[in-house]
Amino acid sequence: MIALIDFVSRLVGDVGRFVDIFLNDLILGAGDPLSALLVVVGQLLLVGGVAVFGYAAVGALLNEIGVNLPALGGRGRSE
Numbered sequence: 001m002i003a004l005i006d007f008v009s010r011l012v013g014d015v016g017r018f019v020d021i022f023l024n025d026l027i028l029g030a031g032d033p034l035s036a037l038l039v040v041v042g043q044l045l046l047v048g049g050v051a052v053f054g055y056a057a058v059g060a061l062l063n064e065i066g067v068n069l070p071a072l073g074g075r076g077r078s079e
Contacts, residue, residue: 059069
């Protein structure tokens with residue numbers, strides 16, 4: 001249980017640290033807009049992938065108890 005608490009606290013701390021590094025080093029410090037754009041696009045792709053995978057995983061779990069979520073791609077089960 002202690003390891004889980006340490007993991008969560010480090011994860012929250014690292015998110016704050018990333019925001020600090022992003023603001024101070026990339027945007028305000030370097031003045032290189034391409035670096036900031038690349039970091040933002042990378043984060044958006046990562047969050048989008050995690051969101052789609054999470055939706056699919058939650059949909060699969062809910063499907064086991066009888067709740068059907070709408071399909072993302074339009075090619076669902078043909079019934």
